[in-house]
Amino acid sequence: MWRTLIVDDEQHARASLTKLMVKSKLPFEIVGTANDGQGGLEAIRKLQPDVVITDIDMPVMDGVKLLKSARDEGYDCRFIMLTCMNEFEYARQSLEFGASGYLLKLSMDVDGLKQAMGKVSRELEQQEQLRKAERWFPKKDEGEPTDHPEMNKIIRHIEEHYAEEITLKRAAELISMDASYVSDLFKKKTSQTLTHYVQNRRIQAAKMLLTETNQPVGEIARQVGFENDNYFIKIFKRWCGVTPSEFRKEENK
Numbered sequence: 001m002w003r004t005l006i007v008d009d010e011q012h013a014r015a016s017l018t019k020l021m022v023k024s025k026l027p028f029e030i031v032g033t034a035n036d037g038q039g040g041l042e043a044i045r046k047l048q049p050d051v052v053i054t055d056i057d058m059p060v061m062d063g064v065k066l067l068k069s070a071r072d073e074g075y076d077c078r079f080i081m082l083t084c085m086n087e088f089e090y091a092r093q094s095l096e097f098g099a100s101g102y103l104l105k106l107s108m109d110v111d112g113l114k115q116a117m118g119k120v121s122r123e124l125e126q127q128e129q130l131r132k133a134e135r136w137f138p139k140k141d142e143g144e145p146t147d148h149p150e151m152n153k154i155i156r157h158i159e160e161h162y163a164e165e166i167t168l169k170r171a172a173e174l175i176s177m178d179a180s181y182v183s184d185l186f187k188k189k190t191s192q193t194l195t196h197y198v199q200n201r202r203i204q205a206a207k208m209l210l211t212e213t214n215q216p217v218g219e220i221a222r223q224v225g226f227e228n229d230n231y232f233i234k235i236f237k238r239w240c241g242v243t244p245s246e247f248r249k250e251e252n253k
Contacts, residue, residue: 001029007040007054037061055082136208146189150175162201163225210248
């Protein structure tokens, strides 16, 4: 369930939206409400919501200023703006500051809410996947992985296509160099053979999928570039000291 904050200066509007959220059976849990933008900002700091549904026209601090203030403070929660027809210019401004969308207050219904919140849910899922990926594949220091541009080109190709067939011959063809020379130079620049580098990248991807999903081991093997399940298990155990199933069991503890 995604944590949701409602900000609106009209109590009946907050109550009506809460009922619509429950009726729509969307995966959003209302964790708090606020009756103006300043209170909304304080609630964001305290509750750390995934989503903020906020009216635009409010006293003390309006919805657009709330959005901008939240972004200035580094909060990346999704925003849905509640607006009337004559406030459309403010709604447009909110999109420029990163709002996910807006709802017309006077014509809001379950279908419209589902459409808007469905978009937000997809954005949050993508954001969550990126966070998971960063856990397993943290960003390295700025700059190229080696001091050799052609080897960097091969490494980038591996990062983007590790699940595909990658051979020394194809890597050499990628940069128009002799395969034997590429083999020696790649090991010199990375301290790994090309085969080991590709295996390591595939195993890291497999570890993420084993931990973050319930997909079968065989399906994960194919997703990361191993056509043979037994070979995948053999290579995984060589790198990790345990089988994929044993690794998953340990991670789930």
